[in-house]
Amino acid sequence: RILILDFGSQYTQLIARRIREAGVYCELRNPEMSEAEIRAFNPRGIILSGGPDSTIGDAAPSAPQCVFELGLPVLGICYGMQTMAQQLGGQVESSAHREFGYARIRARGHSELLREIEDHTTTEGWGMLDVWMSHGDRVASLPEGFKVIASTDSAPIAGMANESRRFYGVQFHPEVTHTTQGQRMIERFLIDICGCETLWTSANIIEDSIAAIREQVGDDEVLLGLSGGVDSSVVAALLHKAIGDQLTCVFVDNGLLRQNEGDQVMAMFAKHMGIRVIRADAEDRFLNALEGIDDPEQKRKIIGNKFVDIFDEEAAKLKNVKWLAQGTIYPDVIESAAAKTGKAHVIKTHHNVGGLPEHMKLKLVEPLRELFKDEVRKLGVELGLPSDMVYRHPFPGPGLGVRILGEVKKEFADLLRKADQIFIAELRKHDLYDKTSQAFAVFLPVKSVGVMGDGRRYDYVVSLRAVETIDFMTARWANLPYDFLDLVSRRIINETAGISRVVYDISGKPPATIEWE
Numbered sequence: 001r002i003l004i005l006d007f008g009s010q011y012t013q014l015i016a017r018r019i020r021e022a023g024v025y026c027e028l029r030n031p032e033m034s035e036a037e038i039r040a041f042n043p044r045g046i047i048l049s050g051g052p053d054s055t056i057g058d059a060a061p062s063a064p065q066c067v068f069e070l071g072l073p074v075l076g077i078c079y080g081m082q083t084m085a086q087q088l089g090g091q092v093e094s095s096a097h098r099e100f101g102y103a104r105i106r107a108r109g110h111s112e113l114l115r116e117i118e119d120h121t122t123t124e125g126w127g128m129l130d131v132w133m134s135h136g137d138r139v140a141s142l143p144e145g146f147k148v149i150a151s152t153d154s155a156p157i158a159g160m161a162n163e164s165r166r167f168y169g170v171q172f173h174p175e176v177t178h179t180t181q182g183q184r185m186i187e188r189f190l191i192d193i194c195g196c197e198t199l200w201t202s203a204n205i206i207e208d209s210i211a212a213i214r215e216q217v218g219d220d221e222v223l224l225g226l227s228g229g230v231d232s233s234v235v236a237a238l239l240h241k242a243i244g245d246q247l248t249c250v251f252v253d254n255g256l257l258r259q260n261e262g263d264q265v266m267a268m269f270a271k272h273m274g275i276r277v278i279r280a281d282a283e284d285r286f287l288n289a290l291e292g293i294d295d296p297e298q299k300r301k302i303i304g305n306k307f308v309d310i311f312d313e314e315a316a317k318l319k320n321v322k323w324l325a326q327g328t329i330y331p332d333v334i335e336s337a338a339a340k341t342g343k344a345h346v347i348k349t350h351h352n353v354g355g356l357p358e359h360m361k362l363k364l365v366e367p368l369r370e371l372f373k374d375e376v377r378k379l380g381v382e383l384g385l386p387s388d389m390v391y392r393h394p395f396p397g398p399g400l401g402v403r404i405l406g407e408v409k410k411e412f413a414d415l416l417r418k419a420d421q422i423f424i425a426e427l428r429k430h431d432l433y434d435k436t437s438q439a440f441a442v443f444l445p446v447k448s449v450g451v452m453g454d455g456r457r458y459d460y461v462v463s464l465r466a467v468e469t470i471d472f473m474t475a476r477w478a479n480l481p482y483d484f485l486d487l488v489s490r491r492i493i494n495e496t497a498g499i500s501r502v503v504y505d506i507s508g509k510p511p512a513t514i515e516w517e
């Protein structure tokens with residue numbers, strides 16, 4: 001296993017994902033970790049991440065000095081290289097040439113880290129690498145025992161190594177895909193330099209999780225809130241495999257789900273997989289609670305609270321449950337750890353089940369706590385969940401409640417479900433679903449005039465929304481073909497009595513958000 005000390009770069013999670021992709025387990029930790037904690041973690045190697053700080057500043061964070069005294073390989077990336085240089089007696093200065101983005105660097109082929117890794121060859125014993133740079137400061141003089149292994153005009157020391165101690169530093173970011181040989185460099189460090197074995201595979205993760213779950217819960221019964229989303233679905237499949245009938249799921253149908261979604265969840269989990277799922281049909285209770293409410297945040301609150309109420313009621317009917325399973329994944333864990341240390345940049349409120357009745361006193365089982373989303377998806381497929389379910393676009397907790405602008409009514413939800421289903425089905429049919437990150441229809445409670453046959457229509461409007469994004473923090477509207485939009489629009493208007501106009505949303509995020517509310 002590899003330890004990554006996180007100095008707060010926006011790319012740190014990417015480092016972890018690249019390492020996991022290479023088949024090696026790793027964790028992200030705070031650089032304030034103590035020597036005892038590092039020893040207990042027992043890593044094969046340590047990576048120091050990039051970060052927004054300057055090592056020149058007074059309050060600059062550094063790595064625990066013991067990192068350089070444990071005899072372990074260390075790789076410093078960007079800020080991590082700079083702090084390594086400074087802590088070992090080299091010097092860092094701020095550079096007149098800040099470098100951001102693509103760069104071509106010269107790399108020494110005789111370094112263990114970069115040996116035989118290059119994009120282009122030169123004659124003088126250097127290889128050329130296409131890399132992604134993002135830095136202001138640079139290393140100005142090497143610590144003792146180090147040599148230069150990579151270089152650019154504005155950063156003569158863009159890479160450094162002390163081969164005998166197995167310390168490496170690179171100013172560029174091997175973890176981003178723009179560094180074309182990045183994954184090879186990371187694998188070189190993990191496998192050849194640290195001697196890690198590539199055992200972190202879906203099959204092994206499942207096997208280990210099953211053993212861990214059995215050990216944790218013993219013969220006790222476990223309760224899971226199943227939403228039909230990827231995370232809770234994978235938890236259901238995994239727990240079922242581990243403990244079979246000791247698992248009971250509660251599925252709350254709030255009337256704000258997509259077309260046939262409730263039936264699909266029941267068919268897949270209850271019928272097909274033989275999991276015990278209690279379905280709470282609560283459409284009326286949700287819609288009654290939402291009557292007359294048009295403020296989006298208030299709608300979110302009402303939906304969230306009602307969900308907890310109904311889940312609690314169902315849970316209270318079960319007598320012997322001792323554990324509550326949750327689909328917490330690693331980014332949630334990292335975010336809440338970052339929130340505690342005050343280093344978080346963005347915090348999303350998660351729709352976790354919060355307020356179980358006091359007397360139930362359930363303990364938590366969270367089998368996906370160590371996994372990234374892409375790992376969860378692979379696990380889902382390995383566990384036999386259909387891949388079109390596992391690779392589905394995200395769907396917000398409040399569901400159609402935030403896709404019907406203003407007051408939510410059953411009539412509106414029914415119209416929206418039909419339009420949305422047509423849009424999604426056509427996206428899939430035209431091979432466009434996987435090319436967009438999230439797509440859906442939005443119901444606009446305004447009427448516009450139309451004409452159909454000889455008759456006048458005065459009906460509602462639906463907007464189609466489709467975006468491309470990596471992290472959902474920023475997004476571009478998807479450039480769907482006009483012919484495709486034309487087809488979807490015609491189908492929706494012809495097949496959905498009550499909708500007479502379809503528009504396409506061409507707003508980016510920022511300034512617009514992905515959802516309309």
Ligand code: XMP
Pocket residue numbers: 300351394395396397398438472509512513514515516517
């Ligand atoms: P926005 O609209 O903020 O959406 O650009 C970013 C991503 O978050 C999802 N989203 C939510 N998910 N509860 C959720 O579980 C919510 O209240 C919520 N609001 C937005 C949205 O679908 C998109 O993927």
